[in-house]
Each structure stands twice: as C-alpha cells, then as structure tokens.
Amino acid sequence: MLIPYSWLKEFVKLKASAEAVGEKLSLATIGVEEVKREGGEAIINLEVTYNRGDLLSILGVARELAALYNLNLQKEEEEFKPPANTQNLVIKSDKDLCGLYTLVLIKGLSCQETPDKMEKRLGHAGMRQINLLADITNYVMLEYGQPLHAFDATKIKKRDPSMSIEVRNAKRGEVIKTLDGLTRILEPSDIVIADRKGPIAIAGVMGGKDTEVEVGTKEVLLEAAIFNPIAIRRTSRRLGLRSEASIRFEHYLSPENLLKALNQAIKLYHLYGSGEVGGFGQIGKTKTTPEPVNLDATKLNSLLGTEISITEARQHLTRLGFKVMSSTKGLIAWPPHFRGDIKHEEDLIEEVARLHGYEDLPATAPCTIATDTPENIFEYLRNNLSKLLAGMGFNEVKTYPFLTTEALVHKGSGGLLKLRNPVSSEAEYLKDSDLLNILNAARKNAPRCEEGRLFELEKIYPKEGEYFALTALLWGIAEPYRTLKGVLEALLTKTHLNCDFAPAKDNLLHPSRTAKIIVNNKDVGIIGEVHPHLAKSYRLKDTALFELNLESLAKYARRWGIFTPIPPYPEVYEDFSFFFPYKKPLGPLLQKIKTLDRVIREVELADLFEQKGERSVTLRLTFQSDIKELSSEDLKPVREKVVKLIKKSGGKLRS
Amino acid sequence: MNVEEIKKYALSKIEEAGTPKKLEALHLKYLGRKGQLTQLLAEIPELPNVEDRKSAGIVINAAKEAIETALRLKDLELKNKEQAKLGKIKFDSTEPGKKFVVGSLHPLTQFRNFVRETFERLGFEEVYAPHIETDDYNFGLLNMPPDHPARDLWDTLYLTDRKLLRSHTSNIQVREMRKRKPPIKVMSFDRCFRFEALDPHHSHTFTQFDLLYIDKGVSIAHLKWLSDYFLKQVFGEETRTRFRPKYYPFVEPGVGVDALCPFCKGKGCRICGYAGWFEIAGAGMVHPEVIKNGGIDPKIYSGLAWGFGPDRMLMIKLGIDDIRLFYEGDLRFLKQF
Numbered sequence: 003m004l005i006p007y008s009w010l011k012e013f014v015k016l017k018a019s020a021e022a023v024g025e026k027l028s029l030a031t032i033g034v035e036e037v038k039r040e041g042g043e044a045i046i047n048l049e050v051t052y053n054r055g056d057l058l059s060i061l062g063v064a065r066e067l068a069a070l071y072n073l074n075l076q077k078e079e080e081e082f083k084p085p086a087n088t089q090n091l092v093i094k095s096d097k098d099l100c101g102l103y104t105l106v107l108i109k110g111l112s113c114q115e116t117p118d119k120m121e122k123r124l125g126h127a128g129m130r131q132i133n134l135l136a137d138i139t140n141y142v143m144l145e146y147g148q149p150l151h152a153f154d155a156t157k158i159k160k161r162d163p164s165m166s167i168e169v170r171n172a173k174r175g176e177v178i179k180t181l182d183g184l185t186r187i188l189e190p191s192d193i194v195i196a197d198r199k200g201p202i203a204i205a206g207v208m209g210g211k212d213t214e215v216e217v218g219t220k221e222v223l224l225e226a227a228i229f230n231p232i233a234i235r236r237t238s239r240r241l242g243l244r245s246e247a248s249i250r251f252e253h254y255l256s257p258e259n260l261l262k263a264l265n266q267a268i269k270l271y272h273l274y275g276s277g278e279v280g281g282f283g284q285i286g287k288t289k290t291t292p293e294p295v296n297l298d299a300t301k302l303n304s305l306l307g308t309e310i311s312i313t314e315a316r317q318h319l320t321r322l323g324f325k326v327m328s329s330t331k332g333l334i335a336w337p338p339h340f341r342g343d344i345k346h347e348e349d350l351i352e353e354v355a356r357l358h359g360y361e362d363l364p365a366t367a368p369c370t371i372a373t374d375t376p377e378n379i380f381e382y383l384r385n386n387l388s389k390l391l392a393g394m395g396f397n398e399v400k401t402y403p404f405l406t407t408e409a410l411v412h413k414g415s416g417g418l419l420k421l422r423n424p425v426s427s428e429a430e431y432l433k434d435s436d437l438l439n440i441l442n443a444a445r446k447n448a449p450r451c452e453e454g455r456l457f458e459l460e461k462i463y464p465k466e467g468e469y470f471a472l473t474a475l476l477w478g479i480a481e482p483y484r485t486l487k488g489v490l491e492a493l494l495t496k497t498h499l500n501c502d503f504a505p506a507k508d509n510l511l512h513p514s515r516t517a518k519i520i521v522n523n524k525d526v527g528i529i530g531e532v533h534p535h536l537a538k539s540y541r542l543k544d545t546a547l548f549e550l551n552l553e554s555l556a557k558y559a560r561r562w563g564i565f566t567p568i569p570p571y572p573e574v575y576e577d578f579s580f581f582f583p584y585k586k587p588l589g590p591l592l593q594k595i596k597t598l599d600r601v602i603r604e605v606e607l608a609d610l611f612e613q614k615g616e617r618s619v620t621l622r623l624t625f626q627s628d629i630k631e632l633s634s635e636d637l638k639p640v641r642e643k644v645v646k647l648i649k650k651s652g653g654k655l656r657s
Numbered sequence: 658m659n660v661e662e663i664k665k666y667a668l669s670k671i672e673e674a675g676t677p678k679k680l681e682a683l684h685l686k687y688l689g690r691k692g693q694l695t696q697l698l699a700e701i702p703e704l705p706n707v708e709d710r711k712s713a714g715i716v717i718n719a720a721k722e723a724i725e726t727a728l729r730l731k732d733l734e735l736k737n738k739e740q741a742k743l744g745k746i747k748f749d750s751t752e753p754g755k756k757f758v759v760g761s762l763h764p765l766t767q768f769r770n771f772v773r774e775t776f777e778r779l780g781f782e783e784v785y786a787p788h789i790e791t792d793d794y795n796f797g798l799l800n801m802p803p804d805h806p807a808r809d810l811w812d813t814l815y816l817t818d819r820k821l822l823r824s825h826t827s828n829i830q831v832r833e834m835r836k837r838k839p840p841i842k843v844m845s846f847d848r849c850f851r852f853e854a855l856d857p858h859h860s861h862t863f864t865q866f867d868l869l870y871i872d873k874g875v876s877i878a879h880l881k882w883l884s885d886y887f888l889k890q891v892f893g894e895e896t897r898t899r900f901r902p903k904y905y906p907f908v909e910p911g912v913g914v915d916a917l918c919p920f921c922k923g924k925g926c927r928i929c930g931y932a933g934w935f936e937i938a939g940a941g942m943v944h945p946e947v948i949k950n951g952g953i954d955p956k957i958y959s960g961l962a963w964g965f966g967p968d969r970m971l972m973i974k975l976g977i978d979d980i981r982l983f984y985e986g987d988l989r990f991l992k993q994f
Contacts, residue, residue: 351910356910
C-alpha cells in the first residue's frame with residue numbers, strides 16, 4: 003500500500019518526517035518496504051498483511067498513527083444517511099454472498115475534469131487516472147479502504163428499465179464482457195451483480211463494459227458492498243484479475259466504514275461533478291457487533307514475561323479504539339468496528355505489547371529440560387558417515403530435488419511424482435534416485451578434475467515414499483566398482499552391520515558390474531558402475547556409484563560394537579593363491595573360510611588379477627590362538643581344511 | 658693375556674671403532690655377560706688367598722672402569738659426529754607437503770551442525786517431517802484453512818489438491834505436538850520448496866530452520882533471549898537484535914527479528930541495502946488454535962516458534978552473492994569450506 007504522506011497528514015497532525023513515521027510503523031505495526039520521494043511527495047510503502055486490512059487505507063494508517071503518537075484523528079466522515087424522501091432502490095441479495103449491499107443513485111452529473119490534487123494522489127498511490135466518475139471511486143477506496151463501483155445508470159435503464167439489481171451466483175455458462183474488453187465465461191461459484199438482462203459486473207472483481215461510466219455519463223449508480231471474501235478471492239484468482247479492489251474485498255471490511263466511504267464519495271460527486279442523491283437502497287447488516295475479548299492480567303504478563311499493569315494495558319487499548327471495561331481478572335475489550343482481526347486474548351496481548359514497545363520486552367533464558375529425548379541413530383549415521391566420506395576425499399554436494407528434462411531423456415518419467423504447478427519443465431518431476439543429479443554435478447567438474455569423488459545426503463522421492471539417501475560417486479579412478487565398494491565397506495564397519503551383495507539390474511548401471519546391498523535380508527541400496535553409455539554422455543570415465551537408504555540402515559545400525567579381547571600370542575600369516583572362476587562368487591568363500599576354525603582371525607584379499615582369462619586370487623589368512631603360540635605343526639590341519647574348502651568351492655591351487 | 662694387556666688391547670680397539678655397532682660389540686666382548694673382564698671377575702673367588710683376591714679385584718675393576726669410560730667417551734664422540742652430519746643434510750622446510758586427498762562437507766551441512774550444536778546445548782532435539790506434505794499439516798492445522806488469503810505468503814508447489822511440497826519447516830509443529838507431551842523442545846533444519854524461478858536471490862529449493870518450545874509459562878521474553886543467544890553465536894558478541902511486529906497466521910503475537918548489519922554496524926551499507934538491519938528470522942508465540950490442533954490445552958501451555966532461512970543467513974555471514982552456488986555442485990565453491 004502506497005501512502006502519500008501529505009494525504010495522511012490531513013487526518014492526523016504528524017510532526018515527524020515521513021522516514022521517522024515509516025520507522026515507527028515498522029517497529030510497532032507492520033512492515034515498511036521503503037519510504038521514497040516522488041515529485042515533492044514522500045510516499046510510505048507498507049507491506050500490509052492479511053490481518054490488518056484496515057491499513058489498506060489512508061484513514062486506517064492515520065488511526066494507527068494517532069494511537070502510536072497519542073494524537074487525535076482530525077476528520078472522519080459521518081456514516082451516510084439518505085436524505086428524507088429519497089427514492090428507494092429495490093435490491094435482491096443473499097447474506098452468504100454479500101454481508102451488506104448498498105446502491106446510491108447520483109443524478110445531474112456534469113462532465114468535469116479530475117482535480118489536480120486528486121489526480122496526483124492517485125498517481126502517487128500507484129493508480130491510473132481514468133475519468134472523474136471512476137477516479138472518485140478509486141480515491142475514496144484509497145482513503146477509506148472500501149472499494150466502490152460506479153455504474154452508468156442510464157445504460158442500465160436502457161437494458162432494464164426497472165433497474166432491478168440482484169446480487170447472485172453466476173449461472174453456468176453465463177458470460178460477461180468486462181471493462182478490459184474481454185469476454186469472461188462465468189462459473190456458478192462467481193458472484194455477479196445482475197439486472198434482469200444478465201450480469202453487469204463480476205462482484206468485487208471487475209465491472210461490465212456494458213454499464214461503464216464515461217466522460218459524458220449523467221447518472222451514476224454507486225455501489226458499496228461487502229462481498230464474501232472467499233468467493234471474491236477464488237474468482238479473482240481463477241480469472242487472473244487481482245485489482246486494488248479485489249485485494250481489499252479479500253480482507254475484513256466493516257459496514258460502518260462502508261457508510262463513511264459512501265458519504266465521502268457522494269460529497270465528492272457533489273463537489274466536483276455537481277451530482278445529487280436521487281435514490282438509495284441497501285440490504286444487509288449496517289452495524290458491526292464486536293465480540294468482547296477477555297484479558298487476564300496474569301496471562302498478559304506470563305506470555306510477555308513482563309510486569310505490565312492493567313492500567314497501562316487499558317491505556318494502550320483505548321488509544322487503539324477499543325472499548326474497555328474492568329473485570330475481576332483484568333479487563334474486557336470490545337474491538338473497534340475496523341478491526342476484524344481481534345478474536346483471542348493473545349490478539350489483545352499483541353496490541354498491548356506493540357504499544358508498550360517490543361524493544362522494552364525483557365529477555366529470559368528458557369530453563370526447562372525436555373525429558374523424552376532418546377538417542378537418534380539416524381542423526382548419528384547422518385553426521386558420522388558424512389564426516390567419514392569427507393575424510394576419504396569425497397566432497398558433499400547438494401542438488402535440486404527435481405529431474406531435468408535431460409535426465410528424463412535417460413530415465414523416462416514413468417513412475418515419478420509430478421508437480422501440478424512446476425516452476426519450469428526443468429523442475430517438474432521429483433527425483434526417485436540421486437543418480438542422474440549427482441552425475442550431472444560430476445560432469446560440471448569433470449573438465450577441471452580428471453578424477454573426483456562426490457556424495458550427497460538428501461531426500462529422494464520414490465512413489466512408495468520419500469527417504470534420506472546417501473549417494474556417493476567417483477570417477478576417473480581405476481577399478482571404480484571395487485574402489486567404491488571398499489569405501490562402502492569401510493562406512494558399514496562403523497555401523498557394526500554385516501552386509502551382503504547380490505547381482506542386480508538397473509537400466510542406468512552397468513549390466514554386469516552392479517549389485518544390490520543387503521543388510522538383515524533387506525535391500526538397503528545399490529552399487530554399480532555407471533552404464534558406460536550413460537557415463538560417456540556425461541563425459542565421464544571409470545564411474546561408479548552407490549545409493550543407500552539411510553533410514554533403513556538406521557533401523558539396523560548400532561553405534562557400539564562389542565570388544566574382542568586381544569590374545570597375548572603372536573599372529574601367524576599365510577597366503578593361499580589359487581585360480582577361481584568368475585562364475586563362482588568370491589565373497590561368500592571368504593565368509594566360509596573365516597568360520598572354518600577358531601584360530602582363523604582374518605581373511606583378506608591380498609591380490610587379485612586376471613591371467614589368460616582366469617581369475618587369480620591370493621588370500622592372506624591371519625591365524626592366532628587364545629591359548630598358545632601356534633607352530634607350523636599346529637596349523638597343519640587348519641591349512642588342510644582351508645585348501646579342501648577352496649578346492650571344493652571350485653578353486654584350483656597355484657603351485 | 659693378563660689384565661693389563663687386555664685393557665690396552667681393548668682401549669686401542671675402542672679408539673679404532675667407527676660405528677655404534679662396533680662399539681656395542683666391544684662392550685659385549687669385554688663387559689657383557691660372557692665378556693672377558695666379567696669372566697675374570699667371576700674367577701676371583703677361586704683364587705687361593707685373600708691378598709691375591711683383593712689385588713686381583715682392584716686391578717680388574719680398574720680395567721673395567723677404564724674400558725667403560727673409553728666406551729662412553731667414544732660413544733659420545735660418535736653421536737656428536739652423527740649429529741653434525743644430520744645438521745648438514747640438504748633440506749628445504751618450505752617445500753609443499755605431499756598431497757593427501759581430503760573431501761569437504763557442504764557449507765549448509767557445516768552450518769546445520771553449528772546450529773544444531775548451538776541449540777542442543779539448550780536441550781533442543783532434532784526432528785524431521787515429510788517434504789511431501791498434506792495441505793493440513795502445512796497450512797490447515799497452522800490456522801490457515803483453505804482459501805485463507807495468508808496462504809499467499811507462500812507460493813506453494815502442489816502435487817495434487819491435498820498434497821504439496823512443504824513450503825516451510827513449520828509442518829513439524831502440529832506433528833511433534835501430537836507425538837509428544839510438554840515440555841516440548843524440538844528443532845528442524847531441512848529443505849523446503851516454493852514456486853520461485855532461480856536467480857541469485859531466489860530458489861525453488863531452499864533450507865529452513867524451525868524451533869518449537871512448548872511448556873507452562875513460555876513467554877516472548879524466552880523468544881527474545883533465544884534470538885539474542887543464537888544471533889550472537891552466528892555474527893559475534895557485539896551483534897544487536899530487535900523485534901518488530903510481524904504477521905504469521907500460526908503465531909500470536911508474531912515477531913520479525915532483525916539483526917544489526919555485521920558489516921556496517923547499523924550505519925547502512927550496500928550489503929544490507931542501506932537499512933542498517935537485516936530481517937533475519939520470523940517468530941512468535943504459537944497461536945492457541947495451533948496448540949489446540951496439536952492436542953494440547955492452550956489454557957495451560959504456551960509455546961514459541963522461531964525460524965530462519967539458513968541459506969540467506971550463511972550468504973550474509975560468508976559474503977556469498979548467489980544462492981544457486983549452494984545447489985549446483987561446483988567444487989571450486991565447495992572445496993572452500
């Protein structure tokens with residue numbers, strides 16, 4: 003809301019500069035976007051929020067400032083009362099659509115120019131000058147916050163000599179040509195003003211072209227109404243027609259204010275256009291019946307942490323226009339007609355706090371302890387695995403939750419969650435895996451980094467439900483699958499979990515070098531080389547990736563392992579070298595060897611290479627006994643067991 | 658060989674010894690467990706008369722002492738030589754170290770850890786709420802029924818009529834109230850989404866922090882203390898904060914929190930847009946309707962909610978001028994943290 007300062011000063015004798023007033027408003031009432039100067043006028047730009055619709059007017063801001071500075075309000079129109087013997091205009095309306103509907107017929111208008119002062123003020127307040135008859139409605143709207151609409155009464159009479167005005171819902175398929183020249187198709191949820199021939203305005207949103215006031219208009223039918231705010235909001239949004247008027251209709255409007263605005267408009271029509279009241283009609287409630295709100299002195303001070311007296315609270319509320327009475331526990335306050343936002347005790351407390359000054363509120367440390375706070379293993383994993391990865395040379399990235407159009411080319415959009423109102427086609431589908439996003443991040447860095455390691459820990463959104471995934475990617479590193487698997491295994495040792503790997507398929511990963519990660523018989527993720535075709539199109543080489551469901555992992559992971567005593571007897575190391583066919587899985591063999599005999603402490607892969615298409619494996623076994631120093635003789639039976647198992651599993655011992 | 662000859666020979670050998678290893682061998686040869694002098698000493702008791710035993714003892718011990726002294730002196734001499742040699746090695750301590758690959762945590766993760774630690778010290782617990790949220794938890798239960806105009810404050814991304822991408826982390830509020838009993842002290846640092854085109858200052862994906870504290874007698878004075886406490890941790894001890902009235906439908910009273918610009922200290926500069934202050938957080942006392950929606954009696958309990966946008970705060974703190982840097986994975990940016 004743009005407030006020309008000189009206009010404001012007509013209502014309240016402010017001595018401070020516009021800047022100082024802006025500062026005051028921002029500290030005690032509402033946000034101030036800026037105070038600017040334009041053509042000799044200071045303009046305060048207020049960020050009016052939904053609760054304070056009363057501030058969408060010069061008068062409303064003046065009332066507020068009078069309270070803040072403890073000044074008197076200079077002038078405020080009386081509520082309109084029709085002169086005796088005024089012709090009664092018949093109106094039909096429905097209280098659910100319209101709380102109050104008033105029409106004033108103004109006759110005998112002569113065509114005149116909009117006065118300079120009015121034109122300037124409209125400009126400063128951000129409104130376009132049209133013609134005197136329309137400008138007066140806008141001027142009064144800015145001053146009082148009540149939107150008005152002027153119909154050309156002669157044009158209505160031509161359509162419908164009876165001038166039977168009705169406020170009703172639009173009929174399905176009904177159309178109207180609006181002031182902007184467009185034909186609008188209406189919906190039954192829209193409210194229209196209609197005569198017997200059909201709609202002459204979309205209530206609160208825009209008037210009809212058919213009954214538009216022009217320079218030569220002699221008679222005006224002036225409308226002031228309080229429409230159902232939700233209906234106005236829906237219609238204006240659906241039609242994409244949000245105007246100064248429709249915005250005000252979405253807020254709370256008071257009938258008292260409406261009648262004041264009406265009086266002011268009639269005066270201006272008389273003053274500048276020589277118009278006279280020739281008819282009046284109204285239907286609906288003309289008085290606000292404010293609900294009293296109790297303020298408990300104890301509650302006031304316990305919510306603010308202050309020691310404000312009820313006397314002080316009473317002074318503040320009275321200045322703001324509340325009617326106040328004492329009660330046993332504090333006071334009872336009736337909000338003024340223009341404050342539709344005061345409903346709860348807390349609302350009164352805010353009013354008192356504002357005038358008391360937020361600056362003067364005390365600061366107190368909160369001392370309560372919340373007792374029900376169990377350890378959060380997910381948080382533990384999130385923090386520690388991230389730190390471990392960073393320690394292993396991985397850089398954490400954060401990518402958007404959407405799949406780009408390019409990513410969709412690789413993946414297709416089937417099975418993805420889709421936004422109804424995306425910002426752009428690059429942000430329309432939610433990612434169900436981080437693969438393509440982290441790959442994209444890698445590509446951006448690849449021109450500068452021959453090799454690299456990235457990870458992301460964020461939510462992904464598969465259709466079955468969102469979860470936090472830990473995704474890690476490396477590129478430009480030899481044996482990418484085994485390297486990354488080493489990273490994964492190192493991380494998993496910190497969760498004290500055993501995990502298994504089983505072949506898996508994923509269209510974006512290598513047809514062979516891909517495995518699912520299994521913990522406690524549940525799939526918790528996938529690891530694999532990025533499909534060479536995909537890697538190539540992202541200009542990456544030797545690329546592998548894993549993605550873990552961190553929330554699943556947190557269900558099984560343990561923070562603490564169990565201590566294994568360290569035997570005092572020395573370890574003995576022995577290597578076993580053998581050929582092992584690719585079609586036999588090596589992982590399970592290591593597991594089996596480990597459980598062959600108590601003295602086998604460790605089974606490690608010491609060497610792995612390919613010779614004439616055969617896989618050659620060297621395992622290094624660590625033997626150690628709890629009870630004695632092991633001799634070569636002691637180890638003989640164990641050694642034989644190991645060899646037997648290797649052979650049985652398909653291995654061929656190298657000499 | 659008699660004792661004198663042994664001594665003479667030993668001393669000459671010690672003099673010749675050029676390495677600690679040779680010196681060690683000589684020590685063993687004469688003074689070790691089976692060394693020549695050790696053996697001679699062991700044979701003394703076998704001598705027939707007292708006088709001989711006495712004189713032999715004196716002579717052998719004197720030889721032993723002489724050899725020990727010579728060994729010690731020679732050892733010192735060798736160590737000094739070695740020391741002199743080590744001191745003359747060609748070396749440049751300013752040569753760069755061997756490269757060791759180390760990664761990095763995203764600046765927002767580091768900031769999250771910082772914020773979490775800051776409030777964990779006060780007993781707040783980290784919680785989560787869904788990103789794909791119902792209209793109810795994001796709006797309706799926060800005192801914004803459908804068609805509430807205040808919903809315009811959030812340009813929301815929708816999946817369907819009732820499902821949306823949460824537009825703020827405040828969707829934790831009713832969820833946590835329904836799960837717990839007061840006193841409740843929880844916080845959340847997580848992602849939110851809005852209908853915003855990407856530019857240096859806007860992003861459809863951003864981060865938010867929310868703090869919720871519900872108990873008997875929670876007041877705006879607690880809110881003030883928490884604001885001061887946190888903003889001082891972020892911007893330094895001399896930071897000043899101020900409260901302004903601000904409307905959010907789910908709090909009453911509502912508060913906008915400003916921090917004195919850390920660059921110009923309130924004078925007004927380019928970074929704070931010549932305002933002297935940064936609007937940095939939004940807060941307020943939880944609206945009684947919201948407390949009621951959480952299944953808690955607002956007549957007995959009150960609560961505060963406090964939140965801010967970490968992206969923007971970190972941008973101010975570190976002087977980052979484009980929010981997209983956080984989300985585009987450029988290592989030249991990420992490796993700086």
